[in-house]
Amino acid sequence: MFIKNTCKKIKEQNNGITLVALVITIIIIIILSTITISTVFGDNGLINTAKKTKQDAEDFVNTENDKMSGLLDEYSNIMAEDSEIPPPDTRSELAKARDEGTRFDKTTDLEDDSGDIIWVPGGFKVAEDSASEIDEGAVIQDDKGNQFVWIPVDNTSLNEMYQSASGTKLTGVTTTTNVYSKLRIRSGEGYTAGTPSSTSVREPDLVVGSKGTSYDASSSYYQDILGYESTQAMAEAMVAEYAATYASIEQYDGFYIGRYELTGSVEVPTVQKEQAVLTNQNWYNLKKACTNVVTGDEYGAQSEMIYGNQWDEVMDWLVDTGMSSDLVNVDSSSWGNYSDYNTANGYEEGNERYEALVGTGVLPAGSSEYWQANNIYDLAGNCYELTQEARYINLRVNRGR
Numbered sequence: 001m002f003i004k005n006t007c008k009k010i011k012e013q014n015n016g017i018t019l020v021a022l023v024i025t026i027i028i029i030i031i032l033s034t035i036t037i038s039t040v041f042g043d044n045g046l047i048n049t050a051k052k053t054k055q056d057a058e059d060f061v062n063t064e065n066d067k068m069s070g071l072l073d074e075y076s077n078i079m080a081e082d083s084e085i086p087p088p089d090t091r092s093e094l095a096k097a098r099d100e101g102t103r104f105d106k107t108t109d110l111e112d113d114s115g116d117i118i119w120v121p122g123g124f125k126v127a128e129d130s131a132s133e134i135d136e137g138a139v140i141q142d143d144k145g146n147q148f149v150w151i152p153v154d155n156t157s158l159n160e161m162y163q164s165a166s167g168t169k170l171t172g173v174t175t176t177t178n179v180y181s182k183l184r185i186r187s188g189e190g191y192t193a194g195t196p197s198s199t200s201v202r203e204p205d206l207v208v209g210s211k212g213t214s215y216d217a218s219s220s221y222y223q224d225i226l227g228y229e230s231t232q233a234m235a236e237a238m239v240a241e242y243a244a245t246y247a248s249i250e251q252y253d254g255f256y257i258g259r260y261e262l263t264g265s266v267e268v269p270t271v272q273k274e275q276a277v278l279t280n281q282n283w284y285n286l287k288k289a290c291t292n293v294v295t296g297d298e299y300g301a302q303s304e305m306i307y308g309n310q311w312d313e314v315m316d317w318l319v320d321t322g323m324s325s326d327l328v329n330v331d332s333s334s335w336g337n338y339s340d341y342n343t344a345n346g347y348e349e350g351n352e353r354y355e356a357l358v359g360t361g362v363l364p365a366g367s368s369e370y371w372q373a374n375n376i377y378d379l380a381g382n383c384y385e386l387t388q389e390a391r392y393i394n395l396r397v398n399r400g401r
Helices: 002-041 046-081 093-100 155-161 219-224 231-252 283-293 308-320 325-329 341-345
Strands: 108-111 117-120 139-141 147-152 162-169 176-181 254-258 385-391 395-399
Touching: 093 108, 117 147, 147 308, 155 162, 155 231, 155 308, 176 231, 219 231, 231 254, 254 308, 283 385, 308 325, 308 385, 308 395
Parallel strands: none
Antiparallel strands: 108 117, 139 147, 147 254, 162 176, 385 395
16 A cells, blocks of 8 residues: 555656646747747848848839830930941952942952952952852953953862973974963864964964964064064063963962953953944954053053963853853853854744844844853854964964854
8 A cells, every 4th residue: 555655646746747847848938939929020020021121122123124224215215316227247358349349459359258269450340240259250340441250260270271391482483481271172173282383272372374364474463563573572472471371370360351352442442341342353453452451551450362271261160150061162052142043042033032133243242141151241152252372373263153
């Protein structure tokens, strides 16, 4: 029994301790709760602080929005005052020079739309209707209105145009040349390419025989027309001109060809559209005229009669840029001024491409847009184009007819 009662008392004591602990625990919780309530709901409590922070953030956003709105209004006002602010200029140098009509004081290189280079001589500008791509016909013009088209020549083409051979003698003289033309004679033309002093097709070289007034190689033509004292002097001048032409093509990677056939007169030669073509002249008169279209005294360039290897290069360039080789080298009547132009194409009167006076030789230069390739007119048909190629002992070769 004693033991039992003792245990009961201990149990009662434990109950008391537990109650006190509970009370203390509750009191602590109440105290902690009070602190938490004060921290959360007090004047500087979390809730009020959060509310203030939220308001500050809203005020900041509103302020920034007002500032941005002001900037937008200011930008709109600027745009309203100047609504023609130009976009970035993305034109190539060639296109820009064309559009702005820039005339260059010195020889200047320009990039076309593809990044290829054309050289414009001093005194020239890019023509208003020039293409902005070299392979479509980049045209330059002097202050007299003469126009020329750039023919690009890379190293491969240069090696196809020229042959180096030191001390190659010209016909009938002691003058020699260190370079001469590789002429790309077409099959079926009956020509054989050769070297100076041969009877094959060659350049540079003299012809020393005669065949009528058009091909007379007498000293009177050298003297009276070209002003040389002797055939030897003419030979030396031809070699010097030929070497200078080669050096120019090598340096500038190209040359110019007249956009139109030679026009005007022997005394005042031109290369202009809708002008009468200079015809019925001997080779010496035409060479003189070609030399006087553009002179180095006026411009950073010198004109000359075209060489056969340059003509060949123009033909290959036309093919490389998209024309059919058959049309260029075999039968060009469908795009040239030939007597059978209308019948070759089936054109009858009333068709916009019909030409009543084809093949007559009386049409002015550049008569039809359909007789051009890469901005060069009348390469095919209209009038023969004499070159500086010599053939046999008495002939100069003509092309394009």
